[in-house]
Amino acid sequence: MFDQLSQRFQDVFQSLRGEIRLSEATVERVLRDIRTALLEADVNLNVVSAFITRVRDKATDQAVLKSLSPTQQVVKIVRDELIALFGEATGGLTPTTDRPRVILMLGLQGSGKTTTTGKLAQWLRRQGRHPLVVSTDVRRPAAIQQLSVVAAKAGVRVHDPVGESNPVTRAAGALAAARSLGNDVVIVDTAGRLHIDDELMAELVAIRHAVGPHDLLYVADAMTGQDAVRSAGEFHRQLGVTGVVLSKADGDARGGAALSVVSVVGVPIAFVGSGERLDDLEPFHADRFVSRMLGMGDVLSLIERAEAVVEPADAERLEEKIRRGGLTLEDFRDQLRMLKRMGPLESILGMLPGMGGMKQLAEQKPDERQLRRIEAMIGSMTPDERRHADIIDGSRRKRIARGSGTAVEDVNRLLKQFGEMQRMMKMVGQMTGQTMAAAPKKKKKSPFSLMR
């Protein structure tokens, strides 16, 4: 979801690359762009102002301006400050040995509580837990039924005493049932409500009192704007939220509301929801998240998913290429093939370094068809063209288009995206090189380990 923001950051940093020495004026220009990018990403105005002030203080330090690699340093400052906004927390649930653990879901109407209840139940079940879920939403039409359907899909038990329409009694009943049935987790779904609805907020307080939850998860829609801070803040004030679940992160919203909630309300992000299916939930990692925002690729997440399908030798080779920035269209095609084996293209592309632009291309047709076209185009190139994309001139483009049954514009677009990716790879490579030089040279443990 951070492609557009990462695109903005890439543009901003791109504009810095030519500068050998930074002036304060340049820094101001960059800060202005960053301010706009953050506001367009829905980061809260107050957070943006404070952020800009902090980055300015650090970036205009004479030591930075006069250093040999001021650009990288500014990038690093922005990155560090972004991570600082997210705090140290690594996500997941609060540690407890209590059984049953009680999780209370909270949030505004339609934010994704019921769906997340199902996702969490499945996530816990896969970790060998035995969750019991209960709906206390006696208001929204068919809400109880919705949770039953979701729970059935997740393969977990539902507590649903027929005819019981008191939310507090329903929640307390579920806890008692879990104790007698031996369930080690109880997830309590609640009706959506406005933070200014005193009566319904009081109902939540009563539910909390009845079940004594370990985790109070506030489900926030990744698409929300400036008001996110206020609503989350009010839930936190009245109930003591322990974590935020950022839902609907699979879209292209830039998710600045998440940043703001964490930094203003002071509650960490616990999970990220990225789809309507029950699998689409994962614990939050601040550093990975920020890397993705900055367009450097979420290499760690990628490794986790890639491990199953990528040969170690392939991965080593790729890492080497990335570091040298010497990526060819052949590698690019290999990568696409590899991606095909890994699963949904949309979710993977965004994680690869420099793939932000590629993802946009893919998004117009994120299906197999687009992939096949790309493969066809690369297939119609001569080996020389694949290795040296810059020799592909107008007449070669026409030939490639004809040979692959595509239009010249398609070839143009592919080459443009590829060029952008190559540049990005080089930039990442340089940064990696820098880290390498700074760190004591150790034997490589796993592919990409240098980028951690």
Add this chain to the structure above:
Amino acid sequence: MSVFDRLKAGLSRTARQIADQFDALVRGSEDRSGDEASVRTDTLDGLEDLLLMADVGVSASRNIVAAVGARARGTASLRTLVREELLRVLAAADRPPVEPASGPRVVLVVGVNGTGKTTTVGKLANQWKQAGYTPLICAADTFRAAAVDQLQVWADRAGVDLVRAREGADPAAVVFDAITAAKARGRDLVLIDTAGRLHTRTNLMQELEKIRRVIAREVPGAPHETLLVLDATVGQNALTQAREFMAVAGVTGIVLTKLDGTARGGIVVAIAHDLQLPIRFVGVGESLEDLLPFDANRYVDALFREPW
């Protein structure tokens, strides 16, 4: 509570914070009436921040501030100028709905997940039934758990019948069934609820395209209105949503829901500004009556707490 009281209650909560800040801003400029030029910059910057806080967005806010700044002369009240500018943007986007030539009027309701589509369909059915139409509701969300049952409850509340299919059925087929049923039963209005979908999901957007094709084939000139439902808490992404749903689903108007919260829904100003998309209705609660026709004057008045 009358509907106007509801709207006022809903909007004025929203408006109060803006109005408070706005008053502070104006007071601030009066207090420092010494240095004219610097006062104006301060005030315009403050005004921009205020619009940003209301989710109006960077570029629309800059445009509005620039327009106001160009006209701010002498004693003219900044508040009046802003009000006029906002009204101008909203008015420029307004256009009347298409009237059906023959066959039932078809209204398609679309949007991303959880914005309030199903609830709005229920409220609309009620409102239009009260106004003398004979609506039929079509449950084309065959994907989300219990979506059809949810809509059934709303249909019962509104006293309107519903055409439904099994979970997992082809939504376009249900739409076809509903239109056929409406014709057979002599209905003059078909309201179609669709599954929530992110505009980035190509296959789901193609599904909408298909629904549209079926509608257009069955009723020439339809759908007569395609409403994009936006949640008032939404941020800048709504602009992209509007753009994409306009391109794929031919959106003709907006319903802004959940205005009974503290979010201001200011992005509709940016949408009106950039895409000339009118706002048709506002949702101000979870009951059957909590839907009101959008009224730009009332919206802006309430936003700045002008007398009613």
